[in-house]
Amino acid sequence: MSLPYLDFYRGRRVMITGGLGFIGSNLARQLVALGADVLLVDSLIPDYGGHHFNIEGVADRVHVNIADVRQQSTMNYLVRGREVIFNLAGQVSHIDSMRDPFTDLEINCRSQLTILEACRRNNPAAKVVYAGTRQVYGKPDYLPVDERHLVRPTDVNGINKVAGEYYHLVYNNVFGVRGCSLRLTNIYGPRQLIRHNRQGFIGWFIRLVVEDREIEVFGDGSQVRDFVFVDDAADAFLRAGADDACNGEVFNVGGDEPISHRDLVTMLTGIAGTGRVTYREWPPEKKAIDIGSFYADSKRFSSLTGWKPRVSLREGFTRTIAYYREHLARYIADPSSAS
């Protein structure tokens, strides 16, 4: 707790958009422990991942404001006086973005302009750390993927996320609203949405294992991914928020144990002692937006900030499975009854 970037947050007025969501709530817990003044903004749109239970135990030490980041006048008000804004609100589902591209546009692209305009006009001294995604790279030309790799998103969600990211860089460079983007790979851990399978596979796999159900893996399971435990992802946000050397830049934030789907499922079922796997053909609509193997090179961010993953896959999945074993009902119930 004596590291400078952690001390930085004592008494600091911070805001987290998507603050009741998966990464936002875990980050909020760390910020509370560091003594920050924490405002959580969340729309609690059903199916998106925000959940009051995510802040159980710290609810009386944060401010919660239900609001939609698309709403300009509300954002104009909320950003005032906030020194660091962790900008995590978003629509996460690739699949939904292809069914309803306009909603994805509004939430992932237009809303970023709303937040940044709010800062430009009402709080230009704010520092904004954006939750980007490795999706922007699309199907990689080489592995591991570093930040020099071309941006080539394969779905509407990826396009809107990269536009949102670019806005942060332009507002940093042109208007002096300091900002940077962390391109996260697959984040996992407690408080992730597991109610449906449209927000990526890892939360869904964990649910199936915990429920002792069958995991379907497409193809032969040889595709590789990297994973970051959510506490390590939150630590990356803390470092980026405290360090002006990050301003105007994008950074990969990925795991250091790339693993195939096959080995991942073996690890999960092994840790849990429940669940099993079957392999099946790729459904064509999923194959069309699949990117093969992917893992990130995060050396640029590590060199600059000292960040590195501290939680191994085995430890992280063990903690995650234990969490959902304890709280499963909270995370699979209909959201309207799950507060």
Added chain:
Amino acid sequence: MSLPYLDFYRGRRVMITGGLGFIGSNLARQLVALGADVLLVDSLIPDYGGHHFNIEGVADRVHVNIADVRQQSTMNYLVRGREVIFNLAGQVSHIDSMRDPFTDLEINCRSQLTILEACRRNNPAAKVVYAGTRQVYGKPDYLPVDERHLVRPTDVNGINKVAGEYYHLVYNNVFGVRGCSLRLTNIYGPRQLIRHNRQGFIGWFIRLVVEDREIEVFGDGSQVRDFVFVDDAADAFLRAGADDACNGEVFNVGGDEPISHRDLVTMLTGIAGTGRVTYREWPPEKKAIDIGSFYADSKRFSSLTGWKPRVSLREGFTRTIAYYREHLARYIADPSSAS
């Protein structure tokens, strides 16, 4: 006129968004000459560049439909049965995009989804050729810039343009709505907007020369650009529209005579025998989004389609200056009185 890609357009049902604008109207003239069935869609928003006079002489051989590409139901109707759509409608001003980022978002980003959704639902067999821009590269890491260069836009307009481009690629790859993007550098020639200076400098410079006024060049004028005469740009669209080998790809379309601002102004004033130049300090708000020297490597597109610029700078500027000498009043009048 016997080249296959030209024959392709005989009797072809095509549509041009932004069809009364600068590039759109010049492209329309070529398509009329090739015997195509041409629908021009334009919003005629004042200040954007659309102009009835641009189709004088061919107005009775094209269909004109005033509509806004942001309007979903209208686009759903208009795209039906159109075999090739040249998608040129857009807000072109970088400066306006920084003052009013939301309008730029609506016109350059959201409208592209509108057009592509219209095709997906109503005309999935359409081929869509998108007018991209070299702006997406931002300040170049190396020269000439090829398509492997990172995308790193420096203003909101550049971000929205690249998002619009990416949508075309995703709709090609996922939904089979064939599409590609031409990243145009600086296009010049007859029928360009010269009424104000917010759509890039080249039209404005030409106006000042024709009016025998003073051209202000920022800095020492050493920054280099490449230029394409509008007929050559239109030819690039014709080739891309006729060639399915272009689908799902982006291509630079740039000039082969990179020239410094200083030499450009010397050439313009020399050809015209009018106009003069002064050099002044960069205004800070312009410097903040300036990208230094830029010229494109267009070999990829040339190799695939055979395209290359046929009009030299000297010839092109001579024709352009002659055009505006003849029609100046049409292009500097208030748009509401200039039809």
